[in-house]
Amino acid sequence: QSALTQPASVSGSPGQSSTISCTGTSSDVGASNYVSWFQHHPGKAPKLVIFDVSYRPSGVSDRFSGSKSGNTASLTISGLQADDEADYYCYSYTDSNSYVFGTGTKVTVL
Amino acid sequence: QEQLVESGGGVVQPGRSLRLSCAASGFTLSNYGMHWVRQAPGKGLEWVAFIWYDASNRFYADSVKGRFTISRDESKNTLYLQMNSLRAEDTALYYCARDLVEGFPYSYGMDVWGQGTTVTVSS
Numbered sequence: 001q002s003a004l005t006q007p008a009s010v011s012g013s014p015g016q017s018s019t020i021s022c023t024g025t026s027s028d029v030g031a032s033n034y035v036s037w038f039q040h041h042p043g044k045a046p047k048l049v050i051f052d053v054s055y056r057p058s059g060v061s062d063r064f065s066g067s068k069s070g071n072t073a074s075l076t077i078s079g080l081q082a083d084d085e086a087d088y089y090c091y092s093y094t095d096s097n098s099y100v101f102g103t104g105t106k107v108t109v110l
Numbered sequence: 111q112e113q114l115v116e117s118g119g120g121v122v123q124p125g126r127s128l129r130l131s132c133a134a135s136g137f138t139l140s141n142y143g144m145h146w147v148r149q150a151p152g153k154g155l156e157w158v159a160f161i162w163y164d165a166s167n168r169f170y171a172d173s174v175k176g177r178f179t180i181s182r183d184e185s186k187n188t189l190y191l192q193m194n195s196l197r198a199e200d201t202a203l204y205y206c207a208r209d210l211v212e213g214f215p216y217s218y219g220m221d222v223w224g225q226g227t228t229v230t231v232s233s
Contacts, residue, residue, distance in 0.1 A: 001172050003154070036219030038155070045223035046147075046155065051210055052218055089155050091219055097169050099145075099217055104154035 004102035022090030030071035034093035112136035119227030132189040132206030143209035148202035
């Protein structure tokens with residue numbers, strides 16, 4: 001159950017887009033579509049922003065989108081806003097009947 | 111309003127036990143898969159344990175397997191995490207969280223979270 005690999009940080013200017021990658025293996029990210037993404041502002045509870053690779057929960061902005069190719073999933077935030085500055089984590093089912101988070105990515109809005 | 115409130119955290123010596131509780135309100139806990147997730151100081155999120163909506167299966171991270179047990183009390187609408195043989199590396203903020211889809215055996219991710227309870231393992 002090794003954590004999925006994410007870049008430590010990404011940044012972008014307001015209005016730009018940023019993409020976060022999440023690299024796993026054929027035993028986790030590549031094993032199913034049970035891949036999700038969470039936004040986590042320090043001191044608050046995490047918030048689900050993408051589930052099932054590319055679906056948004058009710059109430060989540062359509063500026064958030066997800067995709068997957070093979071063993072790598074991606075989260076794209078379009079039209080960056082100041083409030084998007086947070087930590088982001090991918091999350092995946094594994095074929096050993098467990099779940100695993102990514103290492104986390106700090107998004108900075110310049 | 112759907113809400114989760116954790117309790118039971120504290121300071122405990124290595125090798126000792128602690129039981130965390132997570133009281134649910136605004137929904138029936140036994141209709142959903144439920145998780146425990148933790149975050150060590152300065153570290154990322156770590157999935158800890160998951161109990162299916164019907165409690166027929168429970169799954170654990172390798173780091174806690176054999177030491178932690180997830181359970182629930184339907185009459186109290188409460189989730190628990192029994193933590194035995196605690197280690198310094200178990201020091202973390204522990205969240206309970208509800209899975210997104212009612213009555214589904216796999217996890218789509220968690221849509222309702224508590225605010226967490228802090229566990230510190232130290233002599």
